[in-house]
Structures are given as C-alpha cells and as structure tokens.
Amino acid sequence: MNLARVGRRYGLRGPWVLREVELGLSAGSLVRITGSNGTGKSTLLRLLAGIDAPTEGRITGRPRRTAYVPERFPATLPFTARGFLTHLGRVQGLGRAEAAARAGEWLERFGAGHFAGTPLAELSKGSSQKVAVAQALLAGPDLLVLDEAWTGLDTGAREQLDRAVRELVAAGGTVVFVDHDPRRLAGEADTAFTVEAGRVRRGTTRREDGPRTRARIVASGGRPLPGGLPGSPSYEPGPDGTTVYAVDAAHSDTALRALLEASWHIHELTTAQALRGGRL
16 A cells, blocks of 8 residues: 555645655554654544545555544444444445354453443443444454554453454554554554654664564474464474474464464474564
8 A cells, every 4th residue: 555645634725734645555564653642643544544535645555445443433323332343344245144243252352242232322431442443353454544542441452452453464464553652562563654743754663673572483283274374484393293483472372373273282482582584
C-alpha cells in the first residue's frame, strides 16, 4: 500500500491537517505512528483505513479486507454485543453460522463472553472497547488500523490484543497502530513514522537500530507443517532427530502454538540477543 503526495483538510478553506505524505506499507509488517496530540495522527490512520479520502494525492494498493478500531467506539447502535459482531461478520463476507461462531470466540478471548447478549448501549466503556476490537479482528483483516485501541481495556484484554497483533503480522497481515504507552509492543515494530506539524517522517525502531531478541525452539515429531511456521523462522537439524527453529521472540508464541497444534514435542525454548539479520 502506498501514499503519494497525500494531503487532507476539512472543508474547502479549512487548514491542512496533513500535507505531502509519502509512505509505503508492506505485507507482514508492524508499523507504529507517533506524534503529539493534534498533529494529525488520527487523520493519517483514517486515511490508511479508507474512512477518509485524501483531499490531494493518491492512495493505492489498499488491501480488500481492512479493519479499523477508533479511539471512541459508537456504542449506541441498536444491537447486542453478539448481534453487532455477527452482523459485521456478515457484512465482511462470513456466513451467518461462521460469523456467530467467531463473534463468540473473540468475545470469550477478550473476557467478554458473559455480556454477549447485552445491548451495546448498556455496556461500560471498557466492555464497549472489547467489542470494538473484536469487530476489527473478526474476519482476519489484511490491514488492521488501531487508534489508541488499548485504551479502556483491562490488563488481560490488552495482553490478548498484543497477541492478536503478533498473530496477524506473523500470518502476513499489516498492522498500523497509535498508542500513548511507549512500552506497547516496544522493540517489535518494523517501521515507525512520526507526524509533526502536518508532515510525516520516517523514524527508527529498536528492531532496526540494534540487537533484537530471538527465540530458539527445539522440537521433534508431529505432523508436517506445509504452510511453514509463523514468523518465517530459520531451522536446522538438531541432535536425536530434533529440529531447531530460530524465530523473532515476538512470534514465538504463535510458532509454539502451531507446533503444539501439529502434535510436535517441545524439548527446549530459550531466548537470546542476535544482531539484525543475524542468527541466534
């Protein structure tokens, strides 16, 4: 996905919020957007998600399946939590049964299954935010845009959202996010952009600047993995018929889950620092 000389202002004579934005997003990447309040971060996210159209310039290559979580969720819609998610799942191309099943799964995952039948208008802010996040993940988007999506979530739900982001990136999706907490997914972003005075410039990330944490997984047995493991790990034969995988620690949870689901036996899991592009 590419933005070329993109600008956005509201109204024919309104001030420019963004000008001359040039950036590209690649599949399977995690992108962090930073900047002070009022600099245009949310406007940039809405442009990326297709919620707003650029006033000038072009946006090309937006994935067909794009999902967006706003900072404030409109919880006054006339649905229950489950009904809203099922309805959106149908809109996104899922069958009724699959949409309902995924709605239940995501609500349970975020610790919200007990209010599946509660009208949206009766939910607390935190519970509404769980529904907002669930609707974005429901149909497996190719591009996920998160605008302060962790705000209002409890600790368990924040951890689940972190994990869902890692899983989506490992599966080849792109995630763009803004969060006020600098520790959020710290060191995991592939690219960072800073919005300042209506302009967007590329920053650096810890992943690009220096050492990164790698996980070493020693496993044996199990069924073949024709699709490969999340995170595209390197691998080599180990002792006694084992296989040794090396993967970015950010993808270790999803890689482990894939191995366990394929009935592999895990002998060892360790982590260490490796230079960018180097081996564990």
